[in-house]
Amino acid sequence: MVFDMARTKEFDPDAALQSVLELFWRRGYQATSLTDLVEHLGIGRASIYATFGSKHELYLKAMDRYGETRDPALLAELSRPGPALPAVRAVVRRFAAEAASSEGRLNGCFITNTAAELAPHDPAAARRVEISWEHAETLLCSALVRAQAQGELPEGRDPRALARMLLVLLQGIRIVGKASNDPARVRDAAEQALALLD
Amino acid sequence: MVFDMARTKEFDPDAALQSVLELFWRRGYQATSLTDLVEHLGIGRASIYATFGSKHELYLKAMDRYGETRDPALLAELSRPGPALPAVRAVVRRFAAEAASSEGRLNGCFITNTAAELAPHDPAAARRVEISWEHAETLLCSALVRAQAQGELPEGRDPRALARMLLVLLQGIRIVGKASNDPARVRDAAEQALALLD
DNA sequence: CTGATATTTGACCGATCGGTCCATTATTCG
DNA sequence: CGAATAATGGACCGATCGGTCAAATATCAG
Numbered sequence: 001m002v003f004d005m006a007r008t009k010e011f012d013p014d015a016a017l018q019s020v021l022e023l024f025w026r027r028g029y030q031a032t033s034l035t036d037l038v039e040h041l042g043i044g045r046a047s048i049y050a051t052f053g054s055k056h057e058l059y060l061k062a063m064d065r066y067g068e069t070r071d072p073a074l075l076a077e078l079s080r081p082g083p084a085l086p087a088v089r090a091v092v093r094r095f096a097a098e099a100a101s102s103e104g105r106l107n108g109c110f111i112t113n114t115a116a117e118l119a120p121h122d123p124a125a126a127r128r129v130e131i132s133w134e135h136a137e138t139l140l141c142s143a144l145v146r147a148q149a150q151g152e153l154p155e156g157r158d159p160r161a162l163a164r165m166l167l168v169l170l171q172g173i174r175i176v177g178k179a180s181n182d183p184a185r186v187r188d189a190a191e192q193a194l195a196l197l198d
Numbered sequence: 199m200v201f202d203m204a205r206t207k208e209f210d211p212d213a214a215l216q217s218v219l220e221l222f223w224r225r226g227y228q229a230t231s232l233t234d235l236v237e238h239l240g241i242g243r244a245s246i247y248a249t250f251g252s253k254h255e256l257y258l259k260a261m262d263r264y265g266e267t268r269d270p271a272l273l274a275e276l277s278r279p280g281p282a283l284p285a286v287r288a289v290v291r292r293f294a295a296e297a298a299s300s301e302g303r304l305n306g307c308f309i310t311n312t313a314a315e316l317a318p319h320d321p322a323a324a325r326r327v328e329i330s331w332e333h334a335e336t337l338l339c340s341a342l343v344r345a346q347a348q349g350e351l352p353e354g355r356d357p358r359a360l361a362r363m364l365l366v367l368l369q370g371i372r373i374v375g376k377a378s379n380d381p382a383r384v385r386d387a388a389e390q391a392l393a394l395l396d
Numbered sequence: 397c398t399g400a401t402a403t404t405t406g407a408c409c410g411a412t413c414g415g416t417c418c419a420t421t422a423t424t425c426g
Numbered sequence: 427c428g429a430a431t432a433a434t435g436g437a438c439c440g441a442t443c444g445g446t447c448a449a450a451t452a453t454c455a456g
Contacts, residue, residue, distance in 0.1 A: 006400075006453055007403045007453045008454090009402090010403075010404075010452090030228045030229065031228065033442075033443065033444080034445080035443085035444095043404090044405055045444095046403085046405075046446080046447085047404060050402090050403075054444080054445080055445090105318070106318050112373060113314060115373050115376060115377035116306070116314035116315065117314065117315060120376050120377070130377065137383075158386075161390045162390055164383050164386040164387045164390070167374070168367060168374050169391075170370070171369070171370035172366035172368065175310060175314055175369045175373055176369055178318050179313035179328065179331075180327075181328075185362050188358070189363040189367070190363075191359065192356070192360055192363035195394065196391075196394055204432035204433075205421070205423045205424090205432045206423060207433065232413075242435050242436075243416090243435085244416080244418095244433080245433065245435090248433070249433095252415080253414065253415090
């Protein structure tokens with residue numbers, strides 16, 4: 001025979017990647033060392049390299065995992081039939097609430113964090129950030145178009161531009177939420193922006 | 199005599215701090231090594247420590263320097279007598295244009311970068327971020343109050359909340375500008391937000 | 397069981413990190 | 427001119443970085 005199954009893996013690569021994502025999410029790329037990962041995962045260094053490749057590849061895979069979780073959730077939330085505008089409002093308000101909460105404050109959004117730390121000098125990471133934002137913008141725009149067709153959003157508004165405004169605002173909310181401890185600031189910002197949808 | 203002047207410094211600490219700021223601004227805290235600073239400044243390691251203290255202290259001093267430059271400029275721009283609303287619009291549009299430009303893209307805003315990288319785990323840096331944002335919010339709010347008193351901004355608007363919304367949006371513009379290469383996105387976002395001031 | 401293969405473990409690699417130390421050099425005061 | 431003092435350059439420090447390697451171990455086919 002040409003191949004054997006040989007020794008089986010003692011850990012679940014899928015669960016491990018999820019764990020990696022959480023650590024990178026909380027600490028960022030540079031501030032997370034291989035030793036941190038080893039201790040947090042309970043897996044040997046070599047096993048990490050054999051399974052995921054270099055630290056950089058591992059980070060990119062964590063980004064992909066993040067997208068696989070987040071994107072369908074956002075899609076489901078913004079593509080429900082019926083009134084579309086309340087869904088958009090709910091998304092923005094949830095972002096603001098998470099950014100102001102104690103646990104969400106320390107993490108921020110993984111994509112936003114990556115954009116700030118890696119995107120300018122890391123094409124592979126930047127590409128994933130761009131894809132994620134493009135996806136979010138498209139979903140928001142789609143919901144706003146539907147809202148307009150259903151008479152929830154006045155004619156004359158530009159759904160694409162509004163979606164871009166909301167996308168940019170969401171990034172700002174995550175950043176401000178990470179460093180400022182005044183929940184009223186992000187809440188006010190979100191509500192004012194949502195007033196544009198009236 | 200108790201003190202002598204002894205040997206004089208061969209570099210200008212003020213100019214050196216400015217140079218340090220530029221390097222931290224472009225690369226961030228962790229990604230800038232002492233060796234980078236030595237090479238960029240043309241100053242010996244020991245001289246840096248003797249003049250500015252540790253790398254962390256040096257970063258905080260760079261933050262202070264950034265504030266000393268930016269704050270008066272923003273104050274001057276937003277406190278000119280006469281119409282106040284055009285000044286607010288100009289500030290937001292300038293942010294958006296800088297974020298979309300090629301050189302501004304790589305840097306972003308130093309405070310925004312610090313908020314993302316250090317604020318969650320660095321109280322001293324977080325405090326400076328908070329002060330900077332508080333200052334910007336206050337200036338924006340002040341200009342909007344004046345605009346309202348002068349009939350440029352409709353009654354019934356909340357200047358404080360609007361200022362917060364603009365502040366958060368500006369952070370988002372910087373982040374998106376760093377990672378996305380589509381100038382239209384930040385431009386659209388800025389223009390839509392400014393529509394709230396009509 | 398035996399041989400083949402894949403995984404695990406932990407020691408180990410050179411490079412680099414932030415930071416320190418000291419001999420040398422330049423400056424000012426007496 | 428010395429004596430005192432501070433700045434300089436560069437060797438040096440232990441710690442840690444990302445990454446590799448080989449020996450030990452576990453699982454498969456036959």
